[in-house]
Amino acid sequence: xxxxxxxxxxxxxxxxxxxxxxxxxxxxxxxxxxxxxxxxxxxxxxxxxxxxxxxxxxxxxxxxxxxxxxxxxxxxxxxxxxxxxxxxxxxxxxxxxxxxxxxxxxxxxxxxxxxxxxxxxxxxxxxxxxxxxxxxxxxxxxxxxxxxxxxxxxxxxxxxxxxxxxxxxxxxxxxxxxxxxxxxxxxxxxxxxxxxxxxxxxxxxxxxxxxxxxxxxxxxxxxxxxxxxxxxxxxxxxxxxxxxxxxxxxxxxxxxxxxxxxxxxxxxxxxxxxxxxxxxxxxx
Amino acid sequence: xxxxxxxxxxxxxxxxxxxxxxxxxxxxxxxxxxxxxxxxxxxxxxxxxxxxxxxxxxxxxxxxxxxxxxxxxxxxxxxxxxxxxxxxxxxxxxxxxxxxxxxxxxxxxxxxxxxxxxxxxxxxxxxxxxxxxxxxxxxxxxxxxxxxxxxxxxxxxxxxxxxxxxxxxxxxxxxxxxxxxxxxxxxxxxxxxxxxxxxxxxxxxxxxxxxxxxxxxxxxxxxxxxxxxxxxxxxxxxxxxxxxxxxxxxxxxxxxxxxxxxxxxxxxxxxxxxxxxxxxxxxx
Numbered sequence: 001x002x003x004x005x006x007x008x009x010x011x012x013x014x015x016x017x018x019x020x021x022x023x024x025x026x027x028x029x030x031x032x033x034x035x036x037x038x039x040x041x042x043x044x045x046x047x048x049x050x051x052x053x054x055x056x057x058x059x060x061x062x063x064x065x066x067x068x069x070x071x072x073x074x075x076x077x078x079x080x081x082x083x084x085x086x087x088x089x090x091x092x093x094x095x096x097x098x099x100x101x102x103x104x105x106x107x108x109x110x111x112x113x114x115x116x117x118x119x120x121x122x123x124x125x126x127x128x129x130x131x132x133x134x135x136x137x138x139x140x141x142x143x144x145x146x147x148x149x150x151x152x153x154x155x156x157x158x159x160x161x162x163x164x165x166x167x168x169x170x171x172x173x174x175x176x177x178x179x180x181x182x183x184x185x186x187x188x189x190x191x192x193x194x195x196x197x198x199x200x201x202x203x204x205x206x207x208x209x210x211x212x213x214x215x216x217x218x219x220x221x222x223x224x225x226x227x228x229x230x231x232x233x234x235x236x237x238x239x240x241x242x243x244x245x246x247x248x249x250x251x252x253x254x255x256x257x258x259x260x261x262x263x264x265x266x267x268x269x270x271x272x273x274x275x276x277x278x279x280x281x282x283x284x
Numbered sequence: 285x286x287x288x289x290x291x292x293x294x295x296x297x298x299x300x301x302x303x304x305x306x307x308x309x310x311x312x313x314x315x316x317x318x319x320x321x322x323x324x325x326x327x328x329x330x331x332x333x334x335x336x337x338x339x340x341x342x343x344x345x346x347x348x349x350x351x352x353x354x355x356x357x358x359x360x361x362x363x364x365x366x367x368x369x370x371x372x373x374x375x376x377x378x379x380x381x382x383x384x385x386x387x388x389x390x391x392x393x394x395x396x397x398x399x400x401x402x403x404x405x406x407x408x409x410x411x412x413x414x415x416x417x418x419x420x421x422x423x424x425x426x427x428x429x430x431x432x433x434x435x436x437x438x439x440x441x442x443x444x445x446x447x448x449x450x451x452x453x454x455x456x457x458x459x460x461x462x463x464x465x466x467x468x469x470x471x472x473x474x475x476x477x478x479x480x481x482x483x484x485x486x487x488x489x490x491x492x493x494x495x496x497x498x499x500x501x502x503x504x505x506x507x508x509x510x511x512x513x514x515x516x517x518x519x520x521x522x523x524x525x526x527x528x529x530x531x532x533x534x535x536x537x538x539x540x541x542x543x544x545x546x547x548x549x550x551x552x553x554x555x556x557x558x559x560x561x562x563x564x565x566x567x568x
Contacts (some may be wrong), residue, residue: 120405170567173442180466183455189436
């Protein structure tokens with residue numbers, strides 16, 4: 001599986017760094033409050049760091065923390081030479097400005113790639129930290145050798161975190177880019193008329209089972225970014241994770257499809273760790 | 285004409301500022317070497333500044349200037365309180381790194397909107413300086429009340445200066461945005477199959493007369509960003525300006541079309557001046 005290959009590679013790179021007497025990559029994660037999904041994501045990031053030999057620091061803050069105190073925590077991490085990557089788990093409580101928090105992170109440690117400087121460099125084709133989900137999808141395309149140049153990709157969703165950077169990456173002059181890209185969203189009329197023309201569909205709208213068989217052409221590549229929790233009495237935890245694609249009906253049509261859970265979600269963590277190693281190497 | 289309305293409005297705002305004892309907006313333009321087209325653009329910027337009552341400073345540097353000296357000139361402008369907007373006319377001689385020059389400009393004075401911070405804020409829907417050409421097109425859509433929400437826009441070209449920001453603006457949740465946008469470029473296969481489906485076509489590829497009648501559907505809105513100089517013995521200056529659209533054949537099909545010369549080119553200067561006023565106001 002793609003993510004195992006990436007983790008294996010990162011692990012080896014850490015081992016080489018240790019042999020060479022270089023610093024071990026270290027990721028700092030801040031979580032504010034205790035949202036269930038956020039806890040899971042943060043837990044996975046800390047666990048994966050350990051698996052591949054990265055150091056990690058988890059900072060837990062109360063949900064009613066003052067914004068200025070959160071910003072201060074970030075400044076401490078910015079100036080802490082031990083820390084290579086800083087990640088503030090989103091969403092944040094409503095009384096805190098997410099843009100202000102993100103802009104406080106040193107862009108050179110912004111392994112989530114959400115700082116405007118990194119977003120801008122991505123648009124301009126300059127070297128930057130690419131947000132983990134779209135970067136994970138690019139690594140997946142690369143791992144499975146999925147040809148993209150000259151293909152028509154339809155991206156559903158225009159979020160800053162997934163849809164927008166995905167549409168930029170796929171349409172840029174780069175490896176696993178060079179697609180003609182159509183970006184669709186809630187204001188799109190007759191969305192199926194676009195997806196039916198697509199060689200590649202990226203579904204990132206957060207509506208479980210949205211993409212159905214009659215919206216996809218035969219031979220398409222379908223990438224499912226959805227990870228919605230839906231109530232499920234048959235599960236001990238009370239919910240299942242569902243993607244934006246109606247997998248059962250769509251999969252038989254596809255040349256290639258990413259499953260949920262286990263597809264893009266896993267790659268996202270691989271991408272974050274790759275960014276953290278990169279941040280560390282840039283500071284060598 | 286749209287640009288006259290904008291200039292009139294800017295002029296009045298300057299007059300009000302003068303009455304209120306506030307600072308007059310001041311644009312600094314740096315030109316390196318003496319490329320013919322660049323001279324024309326820079327000349328128009330200085331002339332327009334005077335027309336609407338802005339101050340302006342033109343700094344001419346030799347084409348063999350050392351990069352470090354150019355960067356030093358920019359730093360002086362960054363720290364000069366009289367200067368609100370700084371613009372370095374592109375392209376620059378090959379021995380100078382354009383990204384390095386652009387990143388040296390204080391983002392708060394970057395009225396061209398080319399600094400990664402401004403490009404990133406644009407992508408993220410945050411307040412920023414929008415590059416003059418796409419911003420001028422947005423002002424044009426607004427001036428003529430051209431409905432965009434839910435329309436399918438096809439942008440031809442993926443440059444950092446026009447195609448890319450244009451595709452972002454038109455697809456963003458904002459006034460004169462909310463289009464479904466397809467971004468096409470040199471790697472696009474069967475480009476006409478995309479433009480023929482478009483409600484709005486933005487041609488920004490720099491190939492004179494590229495967009496022909498058989499590539500456009502009846503009732504389309506066509507925006508021509510091309511401004512190529514083509515040899516023309518009938519003109520005293522020896523060339524004419526041609527757009528990317530074959531105007532004679534395409535215009536009869538269109539609901540609305542922007543001419544070249546005189547369309548987007550003029551709006552671009554209006555947009556730049558609007559950005560300069562904004563930079564000045566932000567410093568009040």
